[in-house]
Amino acid sequence: MSEKNDDLKKVVNQALAEQKVPHVKLDKMKPSTVDIDKLTKPSKETHQEYWGKGLTFLAIVLIILLVVSIIGFVGEHGLATFFSDHVNIIHFLTSTDWDPTQGKNHVGALAMIVTSFLVTLISALIAAPFAIAVALFMTEYSSKRSAKFLQSVTELLVGIPSVVYGFLGLTIIVPAIRNIFGGTGFGILAATLVLFVMVLPTITSLTVDALKAVPTELKNSSAALGATRWQTIYHVILRASTPRILTAIIFGMARAFGEALAVQMVIGNAVLMPYNLVSPSATLTSQLTSQMGNTVMGTLPNNALWSLALLLLLMSLLFNFLVHLIGKKGKK
Numbered sequence: 001m002s003e004k005n006d007d008l009k010k011v012v013n014q015a016l017a018e019q020k021v022p023h024v025k026l027d028k029m030k031p032s033t034v035d036i037d038k039l040t041k042p043s044k045e046t047h048q049e050y051w052g053k054g055l056t057f058l059a060i061v062l063i064i065l066l067v068v069s070i071i072g073f074v075g076e077h078g079l080a081t082f083f084s085d086h087v088n089i090i091h092f093l094t095s096t097d098w099d100p101t102q103g104k105n106h107v108g109a110l111a112m113i114v115t116s117f118l119v120t121l122i123s124a125l126i127a128a129p130f131a132i133a134v135a136l137f138m139t140e141y142s143s144k145r146s147a148k149f150l151q152s153v154t155e156l157l158v159g160i161p162s163v164v165y166g167f168l169g170l171t172i173i174v175p176a177i178r179n180i181f182g183g184t185g186f187g188i189l190a191a192t193l194v195l196f197v198m199v200l201p202t203i204t205s206l207t208v209d210a211l212k213a214v215p216t217e218l219k220n221s222s223a224a225l226g227a228t229r230w231q232t233i234y235h236v237i238l239r240a241s242t243p244r245i246l247t248a249i250i251f252g253m254a255r256a257f258g259e260a261l262a263v264q265m266v267i268g269n270a271v272l273m274p275y276n277l278v279s280p281s282a283t284l285t286s287q288l289t290s291q292m293g294n295t296v297m298g299t300l301p302n303n304a305l306w307s308l309a310l311l312l313l314l315m316s317l318l319f320n321f322l323v324h325l326i327g328k329k330g331k332k
Contacts, residue, residue, distance in 0.1 A: 078310025100301040123195035131203035166265035169194040186268030189277040199252035210244030260285035
């Protein structure tokens with residue numbers, strides 16, 4: 001060990017003697033004052049590096065444990081319906097008879113699954129064109145001041161609580177639908193219009209980022225070939241940003257699929273197969289929020305609700321998978 005220190009001291013002394021531009025910290029250091037033990041010990045910065053890595057690793061481990069715990073907890077209680085209560089999974093997915101208090105033969109979630117998908121798809125189909133149009137105006141036509149104003153409005157819409165959207169839908173949209181189409185006013189149409197407003201800012205913000213990510217060289221090349229602004233937008237910008245725009249739409253669909261409180265307030269909460277857009281129905285989330293407090297833990301009605309939660313979790317994972325899949329194709 002002493003031989004290594006001696007060799008290291010020789011190297012340091014030689015470096016100090018030959019340095020042309022003296023180092024700030026080593027300017028007053030002479031070869032005779034070199035402390036090899038101090039040089040070989042970890043510095044304060046090194047300890048800070050170790051602490052930073054340790055805290056980062058700890059945070060990652062905690063996040064992984066949290067995600068695994070949530071998936072495990074929901075999975076355990078959701079699968080109890082099929083393993084403990086012996087409900088047929090095919091019957092669960094294909095039957096429209098939902099009344100778990102009457103026994104295992106009355107646990108069918110098809111009506112809620114269909115309604116959830118209809119509400120999500122229709123709201124996304126309505127919101128996507130508006131979001132793309134607003135994003136194009138913000139990035140291609142408006143001034144910087146107008147774009148900042150629209151961005152502020154979009155962020156404001158994101159920050160409004162779900163219960164406010166639901167209350168507005170209950171007091172404005174539901175009565176309007178009742179006056180125009182008749183009936184109670186509750187149903188898929190009311191939920192779709194509420195979700196349209198809720199997912200619009202999400203899709204718009206992500207679409208703006210997608211359009212801004214298009215290289216300027218592509219726009220300039222299109223303009224150099226004599227294309228008009230709209231031709232450049234349609235043939236260059238939109239096509240180059242299509243994968244990112246699809247990702248934005250999927251994020252909006254994920255938000256719509258998982259929304260609970262606002263949908264519960266305007267959809268009617270009747271577990272029936274929807275035969276039109278203005279008949280009361282129920283989604284997976286609305287049934288969960290309205291019935292979870294009315295069941296006893298470990299019973300069939302409670303386990304059936306956990307099975308609905310497991311379906312929601314699987315759909316969230318599916319949406320994330322689609323986002324990553326589209327992202328990979330976009331990079332290619």
